Amino acid sequence: MALLFRRPKGTEDVLPDRVGYWQFLEGKVREVASRFGYGEVRTPTFEEAELFARSVGEDTDIVSKEMYTFEDRGGRLMALKPEGTASVLRAYLEHGLHKGGGLTKLYYISPIFRYEKPQAGRYRQSHQFGAEAIGSGEPSLDVEVIDLALSIYRELGLSEVSLLLNSIGCPKCRPSYRQELLKFARAHREELCGDCRRRMETNPLRLLDCKVEGCGRIMAQAPVISQYLCDECREHFEEVKGGLRSLGIPYREESKLVRGLDYYTRTVFEVVHGGLGAQNAICGGGRYDGLVEELGGPPTPALGFAGGVERTLLAMEAEGKLPELDERVEVFVAYLDDPGREALPKVLSELRRAGLRADGSYTGRSLKSQLRQADRMGARYTVIIGGEELAKGMAIVRDMELSEQREVPLDGTPKVLREKLG
Template sequence: MAEKITAQKGTKDILPAESYRWLHVEDVLRKTVSAYGYKEIRLPTFEATELFARGVGDTTDVVGKEMYTFLDKGGRSITLRPEGTSNTVRALLEHGLLGDAMPLKAYYIQSCFRYEKPQSGRLREFHQLGIEMVGAAGADADVQTIAVGDAVLKNVGIRSVRLEINSIGCPHCRPAYHEALKSYFRTHLDALCDTCKDRLDRNPLRILDCKCPTCAEVAKDAPLMREFLCEECKDHFADVKKGLDNLGIQWVENPTIVRGLDYYTKTVFEFVHTGAGAQGTVCGGGRYDGLIEELGGKPTPAVGFGLGIERLLMVMEAEGAKIPADAVPKIYFCDMGGETRMLAQSLAARLRAKGIWAEHDLMGRGLKAQMKYANKLGAEYTAVIGETELAEGKGKLKRMSDGIETEVAYAELESALL
């Protein structure tokens, strides 16, 4: 017997017994973002490595440590997408969509890939909902983006979350902050990991996002961006807070949020789960006004967020959020073989054409085994077709929940089942 091949570490099969949970969540996600005017974009699984090196930033953990990068047969450096914003912007630029009426709103539900240690709610292949709004520079766009995230979480039944917000400034005020960070971290150089020592002069902001315990400890007392914000960034952040208050969305200011990707500017935010059993960020995002220019377009403001579906499902389970039960067959036709089987087959086909899930025997089981299988499937009704039913064109529908039987002409099956 050949040796079995198993799934790769950090990946997960979503089996039929649980896929209905994913379908429910994806349906809620699509309906929620559609109510805000977002339309779906579908993107390639892999891109030129340069796209993410330029967009995400070569000093980030994502680019430096976590990307799945390889050379294709033409010698080109290719990367499996680690996130969705950079390749969304690439697509919008490539197809000239930034000349359309603004703001442009797009969403995606897709798999992403990062090489990191697998743990609960974090896989090497994970699935993400992302939304991107391009063209709107005002705080109202930030507020609406956060409102979408708030609505998504509420609509899937999550209540125990805290919205944390921060401003990480803009190209005008951030250089002074960078110098302050450099001065601070140089006095703690021996405590920094080798990666952060390399980041110090190139991008000290990334040290604040380092997962190394010693770096995280040093970062606790680092200068805060809010002390260096320019007037424009201060006003923008104040307007974000006012807008959230106006919508009744509660928030707390967390001056330590920087997010793990270099393209963010001004507003950044995270929805953090506060319930037992599933701590951590459920949804995070912010404004990225410089990314489009960095990738070859004209200066264009943009804002968005990403939400991990595995983490979302884990939090929903921890909170006991209701998920509709998996679908079951409306009816299972049991037959005696021969012509009765042909009738069961044709009746099932007729119901399916009307969108009604119907099943009949495909395994040559006896009547008792067919009834047992129908019960295992959870069929709402069963109908036994014997010689009498075949001759008379009618039979009894048995409602499996209470055993009540009703005689129905086969010509009227649809109306009896709907």
């Protein structure tokens, strides 16, 4: 059969044989986030494109090359959301969550869209879970957010994760670093890629996470930000590290870690996984103290993180931590003859109403092939119905493991099977 349609490049269908892994992961995210006091927020799949240009940054790859934008019928420029934070903050401001003046803690699980070259674990529609803690600049909040991210990975059974940590300073101290970096970049201008040459004047920090190999080699020699942090940023960073140590959370300082988004200030971090090769980040986050204001709100310090669902599942697979999925039916209903076939929908319905996972054959096959199907579906019991038994108000219950069967009153079968299945 020639296919008329295929899924768009860079997208995936998650079929029932794997969707249980997704549900397991999403369940853990919800469970752990709620334990930490974060409430779930669901924002639209698309927003005004300007929201992302403002927040993520005009000259990031995400906005300049990878965003799915479209003009709607009203002539407005919209974008499928390329990340989660901007939408969460837009909602935070739109619904006045800032008016309480306290801390607002939100999490989300959401598809995101980026026009990327498809590769392992990277898709044009991918999925992220993330959290945002809005309303405090305290280093202890950085520690909580990092602890939340790592707790999710721990609950998913992952052990080969490492935390990379850096501080990228604030609007007070970053300009002097930026100046030094620019000086360095200008001196190596000819060796840098076109993107870097174009970006160095507007945002030289961006050069530090250029994916071009040659740029990486050169930037490895560049000055590091830790030498330029102001006293407040240095102290903040020390307190974050101290907090992590007191929780027994190991970290590695990574002086070149800047993250690909413009809005970060001070703490930035990444969680990487040992089983994923070169593209090993499964989670990234940081503080974005200026972003709420940038989006039209009051000055509000905040931070958050986002983890990739697909990449986390790859990491779980690499560690052999994908859960056992039990898709088996508990009870299969087979019929012997026409009266049995006519009674099938009602018998099935009653078993299901009694809370049992029950299924039957609708394909008009022989009893033998129905029993084979019951086996294939992993049924522990099969209820067999036929005209003769129905006339007596009885059904045959077959234990598929022991290959034993006996007659039981038909209206009592749901109860009998519930007891047998515990």
